[in-house]
Amino acid sequence: MPAAVALPREVAQVQALVAACRDARMPVVARGRGTNTTGASVPSGGGLVVSFERMDRLLRLAPEDRLAVVEPGLLNGRLQEAAAEHGFFWPPDPTSAPYCTIGGNIATNAGGPAAVKYGATRDNVLGLALVAGNGELIRCGGNTTKASTGYDFTRFVIGSEGTLGLVVEATLKLSPKPRARQALRALYDSVESAAAAVARLMAQPVVPSMLEFMDGDCVRLAREVGGADIPAAGALLMIEADGDPDTLPHAVAALRRAADGPGAIGIDDAPDEAARLKLWAARKALSPALRTIAPGKINEDVVVPVSRIPALVEAVRALSRRHGLTIVCFGHAGNGNLHTNILYDPADADESRRAEAAMHGVFDAVLSLDGTLSGEHGIGLAKRDFMGRAVDAPTLAMMRAVKAQFDPQGIMNPGKLLPPT
Incomplete structure (x- = not known):
């Protein structure tokens, strides 16, 4: 529990709160809607939680400049609705989009299925306003997609999980909504053949707008638990193309050719929009x-090079057998960003111990495969102690030095992201 919770409505109040906490050396933890899975918004050191639920305004929507200016508490879904009225969308689309906030998306560099073509949060933010740990308001970036004016603090702050300061305003890059979409479902006899198809899909000129992966266990659970109409298979890819209705058939044909190959046991079209939505609904309903x-469940969003996906899935299967736990893999194959879900009973002490050991095993496997600990969930508390293995010592020292510059008193979300010295 925190010592207190503040719900500011304006930037000046945020500055006053941070200044007061600076003088009192009290920890400050930002909170959006709390959907993160790594403990980054938990006030583990007590102190003040600053909830941004009342700073939720859409300050400006400028279709002519393809941008929106928002407060951090604005829901991703509300922004999407407002942008759609003008024929635009904001590309980061995590499963939690209807109820996660833009501030939380920025804190973790959130992505989602569309990131394979349109990029994650870091690729779709033009500028930020940030209250640093000394109480000062810092502005970085701006209103243009091109800029070369000093250090790029905007991209640096994104993904920092509130350890440098509190984002109080964001200028976001909007993209035109595609006029048409079409989805394919490709079934394979093994993870290896599906991963080979991913490599082929990403090597040809037509970039899929979404490319999702499910291993065989995940396919079975989606069918038996989620009620999805999916035949048995060793692995599944969900592939989508978007664009102009006149050229879309050519893009889909190119993706179909790339998806077909050794181990493919069936490639089916979603013939209309209803079928496409039903296919993606099955994917989005999988995690719940x-x-x-x-x-x-422990859901780790690890990332490996696309060619290493089979090795990661095999390592996860070995961990499942070793620890006697069900572990399923699915996620954003085009980026090599897989969600490994370790299923267990938290009330069972032995299962909890085995689940934590399995989680550490997943991290070990990812790092040995030249991967990284997180693609979109962040580090928080859950992965903090692995940072020393994922990042070399000089780089980690530079990260600590940068934090000290932004946050000289060390009050901004202490104990998160960076391991203790």
Whole structure:
């Protein structure tokens, strides 16, 4: 529990809160809607939680400049609705989009299925206003997609999980909504053949707008638990193309050719929009459906090079056998960003111990495969102690030095992201 919770409505109040906490050396933890899975918004050191639920305004929507200016508490879904009225969208689309905030998206560099073509949050933010740990308001970036004016603090702050300061305003890059979409479902006899197809898909000129992966266990659970109409398979890819209705058939044909190959046992079209939405609904419902298998799950969003996906899945299967736990893999194959879900009962002490050991095993495997600890969830508390292995000592020292510059008193979300010295 924190010592207190503040709900500011304006930037000046945020500055006053941070200044007061600076003088009192009290920890400050930002909170959006709390959907993160790594403990980054938990006030583990007590102090003040600053909730941005009342700073939720869409300050400006400028279709002519393809941008929106928002407060951090604005829901991703509300921004999407407002932008859609003008024929635009903001590309980061995590599963939690209807109820996560833009501030939380910025804190973790959130992505989602569309990131394979349109990029994650870091690729779709033009500028930020930030209250640093000394109470000063810092502005970085601006209103243009091109800029070469000093250090790029905007991209640096994104993904910093509130350890440098509190984002109080963001200028976001909007993209035109595609006029048409079409989805394919490709089934394979093994993870290896599906991963080879991913490599082929990403090597040809037509970039899919989404490319999602599910291993065989995940396919089975989606069918048996989620009620999805999916035949048995060793692995599944969901592929989508978007664009102009006149050229879309050519793009889909190119993706189909790339998806076809050794190990492919079926490639089906979603013939209309209803079928496409049903296909993606099954994917988005998968993570919540896992709760019906076990009361607890550890969801780690690790990333490996696309060619290493089979090795990662095999390592996860070995961990599943070793620890006697169900572990399923699915996620954003085009980026090599897989969600490994370790299912267990938190009320069972032995299962909890084995689940934590399995999580550490996943991290070990990822790092040995030249991967990284997180693609879109962040580091928080859950992965903090692995940072020393994921990042070399000189780089980690530079990160600490930068934090000290932004946050000289060390009050901004202490104990998160960077391991203790």
